[in-house]
Amino acid sequence: MAQEKTVTLRTLRRMKKEGERIAMVTAYDYPSARLAEEAGTDIILVGDSLGMVVLGYDSTVPVTLEEMLHHTKAVTRGARRPLVVTDLPFLTAHLSKDDVLRAAGRLMQEGGARAVKIEGGEEVLSAVRSCVAAGIPVMAHIGLTPQSVHQLGGYLIQGRELESARRLIHEAKQLEEAGAFAVVLECVPEELAESIAQTVSIPVIGIGAGRGCDGQVLVYHDLLQYGAGSSPSFVKVFSQTGQSALSGLQSYVEEVRSGAFPSEEHVFPLKSGVLERLYGEGGDKDAGG
Numbered sequence: 001m002a003q004e005k006t007v008t009l010r011t012l013r014r015m016k017k018e019g020e021r022i023a024m025v026t027a028y029d030y031p032s033a034r035l036a037e038e039a040g041t042d043i044i045l046v047g048d049s050l051g052m053v054v055l056g057y058d059s060t061v062p063v064t065l066e067e068m069l070h071h072t073k074a075v076t077r078g079a080r081r082p083l084v085v086t087d088l089p090f091l092t093a094h095l096s097k098d099d100v101l102r103a104a105g106r107l108m109q110e111g112g113a114r115a116v117k118i119e120g121g122e123e124v125l126s127a128v129r130s131c132v133a134a135g136i137p138v139m140a141h142i143g144l145t146p147q148s149v150h151q152l153g154g155y156l157i158q159g160r161e162l163e164s165a166r167r168l169i170h171e172a173k174q175l176e177e178a179g180a181f182a183v184v185l186e187c188v189p190e191e192l193a194e195s196i197a198q199t200v201s202i203p204v205i206g207i208g209a210g211r212g213c214d215g216q217v218l219v220y221h222d223l224l225q226y227g228a229g230s231s232p233s234f235v236k237v238f239s240q241t242g243q244s245a246l247s248g249l250q251s252y253v254e255e256v257r258s259g260a261f262p263s264e265e266h267v268f269p270l271k272s273g274v275l276e277r278l279y280g281e282g283g284d285k286d287a288g289g
Helices: 009-018 030-038 065-078 097-109 122-133 146-152 162-178 190-199 241-258 274-279
Strands: 022-026 043-046 083-087 115-119 138-143 182-186 204-207 215-218
Touching: 009 022, 009 083, 030 043, 030 065, 043 065, 043 215, 065 083, 065 097, 097 115, 097 122, 115 122, 122 138, 122 162, 138 162, 162 182, 162 190, 182 190, 190 204
Parallel strands: 022 043, 022 215, 043 083, 083 115, 115 138, 138 182, 182 204, 204 215
Antiparallel strands: none
């Protein structure tokens, strides 16, 4: 089937209905966005995970709205077809209605995002409703929510017990009713994720949630092993980009130190006679002017 020129919410609804899997990937800058688009990605998430994989923070908590804006602008300059979704950073969804709308509005108006992602369940329903009512598409995110990592006690699998599984199903339904166009399920058992995907009519995008979801999302740097270090067990490594980059950098350093680079093919000679005229015939080019 031919790809639509631009992925829209309508595209995603059709894909869910027709059983066509949705490919979503994070991207944080212009070149990664261009590569993700060229690869045929349906959704690009400018995730606040950039705090850890790009900015070197130990969690997503320190990431600011200005940082999200900066990276969103870069991504939207590099991608045209995919739906670009940007995370509302830590605490933003729990502020006043005006503050939530102001932040989400900036990500769309200034950043160029076409939707925002809000982490949380029942506690963020009012923020989801406010954004949707204002014409701002919202992708939900439940299960393991990295912005709440300190409250959760770490990066732990969610929904393994009966009560927590029921809560996740209930929250997915609530978020759909609030107007979310899709929901990310992170680190939940496969059977539960499949049940949720069958229960709601909106696309369910899994990350560490098994094979029964309507689509999958992975972090760019994880799936390419690009400076990511160790990856979670649910990540499949599709390319050893980081090792290739390291090898190239090491070769560069060695050649600079040995004098092998730059070689004849990498330099620009003066036109014939210019050197003589520059210093004067018989003059000393090291004597100064």
